[in-house]
């Protein structure tokens with residue numbers, strides 16, 4: 001009987017045995033605090049009725065805890081050097097499959113339909129590689145698959161952007177885009193001492209749950225995303241200035257933009273960071289209607 005993979009002594013033994021050194025370029029920081037792992041599994045409320053996708057199993061510390069709680073775990077690991085490690089560390093579990101693929105390139109709808117029983121719920125749980133946190137979160141929330149929950153660890157600073165409210169410093173396009181589709185909360189903070197090697201900053205577990213009670217939704221989610229990004233292109237400028245960047249700077253365009261803003265009762269001299277998610281949806285839809 002081995003101690004659990006994520007215990008500090010076992011993690012160090014595995015790294016020594018395989019002559020592994022964590023690759024910074026792939027965001028490899030291994031969690032070695034079993035309490036943190038328990039809390040992640042609990043925050044995601046994993047039961048045997050859940051199928052779980054894990055991004056970046058690493059040496060398998062979180063994967064092991066997920067496998068104990070879940071029906072099945074599918075892990076996407078980009079680093080081929082970790083495959084022999086995972087096949088040894090995770091050998092005691094028969095409900096895990098590791099796929100050696102870049103999560104940003106994986107065809108999730110196809111793989112999910114091949115690997116998972118459709119009548120279980122589907123969650124994503126991961127200690128994310130921090131260098132690609134934003135593209136991963138964007139792909140997960142704006143892709144074709146709807147997850148019942150996404151519970152992921154990221155830098156605390158990025159977690160604060162995801163959960164930010166209007167008129168605060170971290171509030172920006174990422175906050176608006178993510179919150180339009182999801183209820184977002186920080187479950188807990190994880191100190192950098194919970195990892196080998198230690199990252200430079202503290203981390204946070206963020207839980208995203210798809211919103212089910214939206215009163216108004218964007219006509220087109222891709223257009224909404226680029227509209228919001230356009231509104232925040234120049235943070236210090238007014239909304240009108242930013243919208244002229246999106247729609248054009250001629251006097252006619254300026255008048256048309258003011259007309260649409262008037263319809264949705266938004267002041268052109270407001271700064272983008274003062275507007276609520278609902279106001280962005282109302283604006284995006286009003287511009288969509290006026291240009292079609």
Ligand code: SAM
Pocket residue numbers: 026027028029030031032055056057058059060061062063076077078079101102103104127128129130132
């Ligand atoms: N899950 C392990 C843990 O918690 O100890 C490791 C987490 S580590 C922060 C991130 C993991 O993601 C690494 O194993 C890394 O190799 C993997 N990774 C990095 N980029 C990836 C990508 N594009 N697709 C899939 N996995 C990736």
